[in-house]
Amino acid sequence: MVEQPSPDGDRHAVRPPTFGGLLRQLRDDRRISREKLAAVTGMSASYITHLEKGERDHPTRSVVEALARSLDGVHTLSRVERRHLLDLAGLFDTAVPTVAQLREDITPELRRGLELHDPNPAGYVDSRCNLLACNAVAAAMLHDLPEGANLLHWIFGNPVAGHVLVDWEQFARLSVATLRARMGRIPPGEWSAELLDELGRYPEFRRLWGDGVVDFADVSSVLRMRERVTGRPIAIDFQMYEVDTGNYPGWVRFFVGLRRTN
Incomplete structure (x- = not known):
């Protein structure tokens, strides 16, 4: 009826x-x-x-x-x-999840979904730029950076990043600008001070942080990365989206890099 x-x-x-x-x-x-x-x-x-x-x-x-x-x-x-x-009530949840807790939230189904993006790199990072999960393509481009490692430490502290990221300055600037934006969207606290204290040992990070640029990365950015095997630069339309999760709102972001054919 x-x-x-x-x-x-x-x-x-x-x-x-x-x-x-x-x-x-x-x-x-x-x-x-x-x-x-x-x-x-x-x-x-x-x-x-x-x-x-x-x-x-x-x-x-x-x-x-x-x-x-x-x-x-x-x-x-x-x-x-x-x-x-x-x-x-118009308030945030001030609980700060650990990297392990966030990685547990990336279910086997979500991991399988990452492989569907092949041959494009895809993965999940947290708001502190810790790599939570990625597909094999992204892992190869990042020279097997282990899950749980911090991308900002890799960008500023690992010499291989300067080779992989053809547009290192652009990528580094975008990463710092989006970090600043995210610090205004999730609860501040010891985690932010500790992360900035760690990253402050890199002169290039201090320089870019001092510029005070903010970017919410709501639009895609075209970046060039070097293929691991051939060393050939490829253009990637890099996109990032916030993932709304009931467990840890505001903490997880999905990224995908769409290869440009032209």
């Missing part, structure tokens, strides 16, 4: 998700009263009521974290639930 369309007036029952609505859903799922949640978090029951009704639009991080901890204590919040709660 085909369901008949609802009257126009019923359309108002379908509304966008809200922080308050999700908070109430999570609380109801755990069968915890507003009064009990208030007692555990140190908030008033009336404040929680205001949150659930949408009368407090922008809760602070400390409020959201206290609510999440309390709900998690009753029944574990999934990473998706926690992310959605923070997203609806």
Whole structure:
């Protein structure tokens, strides 16, 4: 039986998700009263009521974290639930994933998908420019740079990069500019200071960082790389996209290099 369309007036029952609505859903799922949640978090029951009704639009991080901890204590919040709660509050998840955690998130299916890009190089990097996974073509072009290694350390610290990257200056400048942009889009913290401290030992990195250039790499860049076997330069339309993952939003990026035939 085909369901008949609802009257126009019923359309108002379908509304966008809200922080308050999700908070109430999570609380109801755990069968915890507003009064009990208030007692555990140190908030008033009336404040929680205001949150659930949408009368407090922008809760602070400390409020959201206290609510999440309390709900998690009753029944574990999934990473998706926690992310959605923070997203609806207009906040980031400040947890900084390790390279190992991000590599675990690259499933066998995603790895098989990389091989479908052959003969084009393709792979995944994190927002710190650590290589998470790549296909055989990319691995050959990067002279078997191991997964988990940092591309910026390779670019600035490995002499082979100057040979592989015909347009080294362009590639290095783009890499530094996109790193600066990503540092404004994901939670700052010790990871950024530690990475910059490591990279600061390379004079060329300091020079390019000092230029203050920002680039979100939303458009492709044509770069020339040298084939490993023949040493022949090939033009590559290099593209990078942010991967929206429920586990680690903002941390994973996909890259592909499309070989130019002309």
